Amino acid sequence: MIHKFRQLGYNIVLDVNSNGVHIVDDCAYDMLGIIAPPMAEECPADLPARLSQYPEQDVRSTYAELYELYKEGALFAEDDYEKYSGTMVKSPVKSMCLNVAHDCNLRCEYCFAQTGDFGGERCIMTPETGRKAIDFLIENSGNRENIELDFFGGEPLMAWDTVVETVNYARSIEKQHGKNFRFTITTNGVLLDDEKIEYINREMSNCVLSLDGRREVTDRIRKTLNGKSAYDVIVPKFQKLVRSRGEKDYYVRATFTKYNLDFTDDVLHMRDLGFEQLSAEPVVTDLNEPYAITTDDLPRVFSEYDRLCEVMANRTENKFNFFHFMVDLDQGPCAIKRLRGCGCGNDYVAVDPHGDIYPCHQFVGIEQWKMGNLYDGTFNNDIKEYFAKTHVYSKEGCRDCWAKFFCSGGCNANSFIYEGDVHKPHMLSCEMQRKRLECALALAADRAVKEQG
Amino acid sequence: MKHITTINKADLKATAAKGGCGKCQSSCQSACKTSCTVANQKCEAVK
Ligand code: SF4
Numbered sequence: 213m214i215h216k217f218r219q220l221g222y223n224i225v226l227d228v229n230s231n232g233v234h235i236v237d238d239c240a241y242d243m244l245g246i247i248a249p250p251m252a253e254e255c256p257a258d259l260p261a262r263l264s265q266y267p268e269q270d271v272r273s274t275y276a277e278l279y280e281l282y283k284e285g286a287l288f289a290e291d292d293y294e295k296y297s298g299t300m301v302k303s304p305v306k307s308m309c310l311n312v313a314h315d316c317n318l319r320c321e322y323c324f325a326q327t328g329d330f331g332g333e334r335c336i337m338t339p340e341t342g343r344k345a346i347d348f349l350i351e352n353s354g355n356r357e358n359i360e361l362d363f364f365g366g367e368p369l370m371a372w373d374t375v376v377e378t379v380n381y382a383r384s385i386e387k388q389h390g391k392n393f394r395f396t397i398t399t400n401g402v403l404l405d406d407e408k409i410e411y412i413n414r415e416m417s418n419c420v421l422s423l424d425g426r427r428e429v430t431d432r433i434r435k436t437l438n439g440k441s442a443y444d445v446i447v448p449k450f451q452k453l454v455r456s457r458g459e460k461d462y463y464v465r466a467t468f469t470k471y472n473l474d475f476t477d478d479v480l481h482m483r484d485l486g487f488e489q490l491s492a493e494p495v496v497t498d499l500n501e502p503y504a505i506t507t508d509d510l511p512r513v514f515s516e517y518d519r520l521c522e523v524m525a526n527r528t529e530n531k532f533n534f535f536h537f538m539v540d541l542d543q544g545p546c547a548i549k550r551l552r553g554c555g556c557g558n559d560y561v562a563v564d565p566h567g568d569i570y571p572c573h574q575f576v577g578i579e580q581w582k583m584g585n586l587y588d589g590t591f592n593n594d595i596k597e598y599f600a601k602t603h604v605y606s607k608e609g610c611r612d613c614w615a616k617f618f619c620s621g622g623c624n625a626n627s628f629i630y631e632g633d634v635h636k637p638h639m640l641s642c643e644m645q646r647k648r649l650e651c652a653l654a655l656a657a658d659r660a661v662k663e664q665g
Numbered sequence: 666m667k668h669i670t671t672i673n674k675a676d677l678k679a680t681a682a683k684g685g686c687g688k689c690q691s692s693c694q695s696a697c698k699t700s701c702t703v704a705n706q707k708c709e710a711v712k
C-alpha cells in the first residue's frame with residue numbers, strides 16, 4: 213500500500229508497510245497513480261502512451277527507478293504484520309495516570325472531565341492513596357525499569373501535598389526495587405508559585421502547560437470562578453516556569469474549537485510569548501456543543517494545518533516545535549509498538565482519587581470499564597487481556613488506512629465514547645490525524661531536502 | 666536516482682522481528698497527556 217500527496221510543493225510518497233518516504237517528480241507521481249504491484253522488470257508496453265505528457269525516455273527511466281525501490285522493499289512492500297498481532301499478550305503495567313484531584317479551579321467549557329469532577333463529586337486524593345499507587349506500580353511492572361507516572365486531574369496542583377508525598381515515597385524506595393520513576397504533570401497553572409515551579413523543574417521529567425493561545429481565545433473558554441482573565445494569571449507563571457526549566461521537556465498545549473479555527477495564530481502567539489514546544493489539539497466533544505468541530509469544519513481545519521505547516525517550513529528564526537507535526541522517520545518505535553499504540557488498559561492505567569483503576573484517564577468514571585481498586589487489591593485481567601488484543605488489525609478500517617503505523621488505531625477512549633465501540637475509530641479524528649501526518653511527513657521531507665542542500 | 670529522492674532508509678519490517686521489548690514510553694494519542702504519540706516516539710532499546 214502506498215499513500216501519495218502533495219504538500220509544501222513536494223510530491224510525497226509513503227510506502228506504508230516499509231515506512232519508506234520518497235520525494236518524487238511529476239512523472240513518477242503520475243505513474244504511481246497507474247501502476248500497481250506486482251511490478252514486472254520491463255516497463256509495461258502501454259505506459260509511455262498513458263503518460264504521453266512526458267518524454268518516453270523519462271517514462272522508461274522513471275519506471276526503472278521505481279522498480280529498483282520495489283526490489284529493495286521500499287515500494288509496495290507487503291503487509292505481513294498481522295501475524296504479530298496474533299501474538300499480543302498482556303504486558304506489565306509501566307505507566308500510570310494519577311488523577312490526584314477530581315476538582316478544578318477553572319471551568320473550561322470543553323473539559324472532558326466535566327469541569328474537573330469527572331461526573332462524580334469533587335474530591336482530592338489522599339497521600340496514602342498516592343503511596344498505594346506507587347506500590348501497585350512496583351508490584352505490577354514486572355521487569356520494566358522505567359516507570360512513568362503523570363499527575364493529572366482535574367487540576368493536580370490542588371492536591372499538592374499528595375503530589376509531593378507520592379514523589380518522595382517513590383524516590384525513597386525506587387532503588388531497592390530496581391525502578392526508575394519518571395514523573396510528569398499536566399497543569400492549568402493557576403496555583404503555580406515559586407516553590408512549586410522549583411519542585412516541578414527538579415522532579416518532573418516533562419510538564420504540560422494548558423493555555424489556549426491568544427488572550428481572547430483563552431478567556432472565552434477557559435473560565436475562572438471569579439470572572440477574571442485566566443490568561444493574565446497563567447501566562448506569567450508559565451513563562452517563569454519555562455525560563456527556569458533548562459533543557460527538560462515541557463510543552464504548552466492548546467485545545468482549539470470551532471471558535472478559533474484560525475488556531476495558527478494561537479500557536480504563533482504562544483511562540484511570541486517565548487514558548488518553543490507547542491501543541492494544539494482539536495476538541496473532541498459532543499457534536500451538539502456550540503464549540504464542537506464537525507465534518508463541515510474539516511476543509512477549514514485542513515487549510516489551517518496547511519498554513520501552519522508552511523509557516524514552520526519557512527521560518528528561519530523564532531522556530532518552534534509543533535507536537536503533532538513531529539515524526540521520527542529514522543529511529544521511531546518498532547512495528548510491534550506501532551500495532552498497539554497507546555497501551556491503555558494494558559501497560560497503562562489511570563487511578564482516581566478513590567483508588568479505582570481504569571484503562572486510562574478518559575475512561576475514568578465509566579463504571580463498565582472499572583478494572584479494580586488499590587485498596588481491595590482487585591485488578592480485572594479480562595479487561596487487560598481485552599486491551600492487549602486491541603490493535604490496528606482488530607479495528608474497523610485501520611487495516612486499510614495508510615496512517616496505521618503512525619496512528620496505531622487512534623484513541624480507544626474516543627472510539628468508545630463517540631462511536632460506542634473501542635474497535636470503531638472516531639472518523640472525524642481520523643480525518644484530522646491523516647491531515648496532520650501529511651504535514652508532518654512534508655516537513656520531514658523539507659528538512660531532508662534542506663540538509664542535503 | 667533522477668526522479669526519486671528517498672528521505673529515510675528505515676526498514677519497519679526488520680523492527681518487527683526483534684521489536685516489542687516494551688521499554689519505550691507509553692504513548693497516549695491524546696495531547697492532553699505528557700506522553701508522546703507513536704509517530705514522534707523514540708525506540709529506547711537502540712541507544
Ligand atoms: S487514522 Fe483512523 S483508520 Fe487510520 S489507523 Fe488511525 S484510527 Fe485507524
Ligand code: SF4
Nearest residue numbers: 554572623625693694
Ligand atoms: S485511549 Fe485515548 S486517551 Fe486513553 S491512553 Fe489511549 S489514546 Fe490516550
